[in-house]
Amino acid sequence: MYLLxxxxxxxxxxxALVEVDTGKIIASDFFPKVEMPMHAEKAGWAEQDxxxxxxxxxxxxxxxxxxxxxxxxxxxxxxxxxQMHGLVMVDKNKKVLRPSIxxxxxxxxxxxxxxxxxxxxxxxxxxxLNSPGNFTASKLAWVKDNEPELYAQxxxxxxxxxxxxxxxxxxxxxxxEGLSEGIFWDFKENKISSDILDYFGFNEDLLxxxxxVFGIQGEVTTATAxxxxxxxxxxxxxxxxxxxxxxxxxxxxxxxxxxxxxxxSGVVYGVLDEVKYDPLSRVNIFAHVNHKPDQxxxxxxxxxxxxxxxxxxxxxxxxxxxxxxxxxxxxAAQSPVGSKGISVLPFGNGAERVLENNNIDCSFRxxxxxxxxxxxxxxxxxxxxxxxxIYGMEIMKSIGMDIKVIKAGNANMFLSPLYRxxxxxxxxxxxxxxxxxxxxxxxxxxxxxxxxxxSNEEAFSTLKRKQTIEPDHKLSSQYKKAYELWKSxx
Numbered sequence: 001m002y003l004l005x006x007x008x009x010x011x012x013x014x015x016a017l018v019e020v021d022t023g024k025i026i027a028s029d030f031f032p033k034v035e036m037p038m039h040a041e042k043a044g045w046a047e048q049d050x051x052x053x054x055x056x057x058x059x060x061x062x063x064x065x066x067x068x069x070x071x072x073x074x075x076x077x078x079x080x081x082x083q084m085h086g087l088v089m090v091d092k093n094k095k096v097l098r099p100s101i102x103x104x105x106x107x108x109x110x111x112x113x114x115x116x117x118x119x120x121x122x123x124x125x126x127x128x129l130n131s132p133g134n135f136t137a138s139k140l141a142w143v144k145d146n147e148p149e150l151y152a153q154x155x156x157x158x159x160x161x162x163x164x165x166x167x168x169x170x171x172x173x174x175x176x177e178g179l180s181e182g183i184f185w186d187f188k189e190n191k192i193s194s195d196i197l198d199y200f201g202f203n204e205d206l207l208x209x210x211x212x213v214f215g216i217q218g219e220v221t222t223a224t225a226x227x228x229x230x231x232x233x234x235x236x237x238x239x240x241x242x243x244x245x246x247x248x249x250x251x252x253x254x255x256x257x258x259x260x261x262x263x264x265s266g267v268v269y270g271v272l273d274e275v276k277y278d279p280l281s282r283v284n285i286f287a288h289v290n291h292k293p294d295q296x297x298x299x300x301x302x303x304x305x306x307x308x309x310x311x312x313x314x315x316x317x318x319x320x321x322x323x324x325x326x327x328x329x330x331x332a333a334q335s336p337v338g339s340k341g342i343s344v345l346p347f348g349n350g351a352e353r354v355l356e357n358n359n360i361d362c363s364f365r366x367x368x369x370x371x372x373x374x375x376x377x378x379x380x381x382x383x384x385x386x387x388x389x390i391y392g393m394e395i396m397k398s399i400g401m402d403i404k405v406i407k408a409g410n411a412n413m414f415l416s417p418l419y420r421x422x423x424x425x426x427x428x429x430x431x432x433x434x435x436x437x438x439x440x441x442x443x444x445x446x447x448x449x450x451x452x453x454x455s456n457e458e459a460f461s462t463l464k465r466k467q468t469i470e471p472d473h474k475l476s477s478q479y480k481k482a483y484e485l486w487k488s489x490x
Contacts, residue, residue: 001076001452002026002068004230005443006060007242008053008082008160010102011035011264015060016439017068020076020452023462025440029063031056035264035312039099044106044350044359047099050088050163057164061228072231078168078220079238079446081245081438082161084181087139090163092155094172098147100160101139104265104305106351106359108138111145111200112183113357116281119195127188127195129180129298131281133357136182141200156208161239168236169218173211180287181241187275190293213289214238214449237449240289242438243269244299249441250407250434251460253290253297258429260406262413265349266307266385268393270401272298282354282395289445290456300401302392305349306362307385308412313348314381318374329416332378337422337475338482339376341366343489344384354392355490365489385413386422387486393427406431410466424469426479431469 001020006013014030039047085103090096112132116124124131132138136159144151158166159178166172179185179192184207186193197204211217217236225232240248247259247269255273273296277285288297315328347355348362364377393403410433413419424431444459453459
C-alpha cells in the first residue's frame with residue numbers, strides 16, 4: 001500500500017509516493033525544473049495561474065508513477081499541501097476567474113490595516129489572533145473594490161490547496177486551518193468571523209463548506225483518474241497549508257515543538273496550547289492541523305518573505321553562470337563571521353509581516369570597495385537571512401515560545417553549513433535535520449486521515465534524524481555583534 005502527497009509551492013509542484021508500512025519515499029519529483037513564474041503587473045504584486053499548478057502537478061504525478069511502477073489501485077490516499085494565503089476564485093461552473101493573488105502579494109495591506117483599525121485592534125487580535133494584513137480576506141476585499149464586475153461572478157473562493165482538491169474530487173471545501181490562514185476564523189467563537197464578513201461586506205455563501213483536515217474530503221473522480229493515471233474513488237484525506245504541513249512532516253504536533261524551512265521564503269513555526277498573540281501582529285497565529293475547540297493547538301508562524309529568493313537572485317544576477325549553490329557556500333565560508341562589516345537586509349519580496357507589513361526592500365549596507373569582495377557579500381547574504389530569523393524569533397519568545405530545538409528538512413538553505421551553523425549559534429538552539437519534505441509529509445498525513453495509521457506517532461515513527469548542529473559558543477559574541485549591527489539598519 002502507498003500514499004501520494006502533493007506540495008503546491010510558488011516555485012514548483014512536488015509529488016511524493018510513500019510506502020505505508022516502511023514510511024519510505026518510493027519516488028518523488030517536482031516540476032518545473034526552473035522556478036514557476038510570478039506575474040507582477042505592479043511593484044508589490046504577485047500572481048500565478050492556478051492552471052499552471054495543475055499542469056505541473058500532472059507532470060510530477062506522471063513522473064512518480066513511472067519511476068515507482070506501482071499499480072494505481074495500491075495508492076490508498078492522497079494528501080495536499082499548498083502555498084498559504086493565496087486567493088483563488090471560481091464561478092458557478094468552477095472556472096477560475098482570474099490569476100491567483102498569492103502569498104507574497106502586498107496590494108491588500110491597506111485594506112487589512114483599515115479593517116484592523118475599524119474593527120478594533122483588541123477585538124481583532126483576541127478573536128482572530130492576527131491583523132487581517134494582506135491575507136486572503138483582505139485580498140478578496142481588494143478584488144471587491146477594484147474588480148467589481150469580476151467579484152460579482154464569484155461563486156466560491158478558496159486557497160490554492162482547495163483548488164487542487166476541487167480538481168481531484170470536483171468538490172469545493174475548506175478546512176478550519178485554511179479559514180484561519182485566510183483570517184476568516186473567529187477563535188473565541190469557534191466559527192467563521194462575522195466581524196470580517198460584516199466589515200468587508202462579504203456574503204458567507206462565498207466560503208465553501210468546511211471539511212476536516214484529517215478525514216475523507218472527497219474522492220478522485222473518474223475523469224480526473226483518467227487524466228492522472230489514478231484509480232477512481234481514491235480518497236483525498238488530508239489538506240493543510242505548507243507551513244503547518246512542514247511541521248507535520250517533521251512530526252511537530254505538540255506544544256513547544258518547533259519546525260523551520262528556508263526555501264523561497266523562510267519560516268519558523270511553533271505549536272502553542274493557549275491563546276496568545278503578538279500585540280503588533282508581527283508573527284501570525286493560525287489553527288494547527290490538530291486544533292480543536294477542546295484541544296487548543298495553535299501554530300505560531302514567523303515568515304520572512306525574502307530568504308532563499310535572495311540567495312537565488314544573487315546567484316542569477318551576481319555570480320558567473322557556472323557557479324553552483326555549493327560553490328557559493330564555499331566562497332561565503334572564506335569570509336569571517338560578520339562579513340567584515342557588511343549587513344544585508346533580505347526584505348526584497350514584498351511587505352514583511354515581521355516589520356509590521358512595511359515593504360523596505362532589500363539593501364546591502366557597509367560595502368567598502370577596498371576591503372570587500374564576493375566572499376564577504378555572499379556571507380553577508382546568508383547572515384542577513386539568519387538575522388532576519390533571529391529578529392522574528394525574539395518576538396516569538398516574547399509571547400511564550402521556548403526555542404531550544406529547531407527541526408528542519410535537509411533542503412534549501414539548510415544545505416549550507418554556513419547558514420545552519422550561523423542559525424544554531426545566533427539562536428542558541430540545536431538544529432535537527434531530517435530527510436523529509438512537504439509532499440512526503442502530506443502523503444503520511446493522508447494515511448492518518450484515511451485511518452491507515454492510528455496516530456501521528458505511528459505515521460512518523462520511521463522519521464530518522466540525519467544530522468544535529470550544535471551552537472558554537474566560541475563564536476556567539478561575534479555573531480551577537482554582527483546581529484546588533486544588522487538590527488541597527490532596520
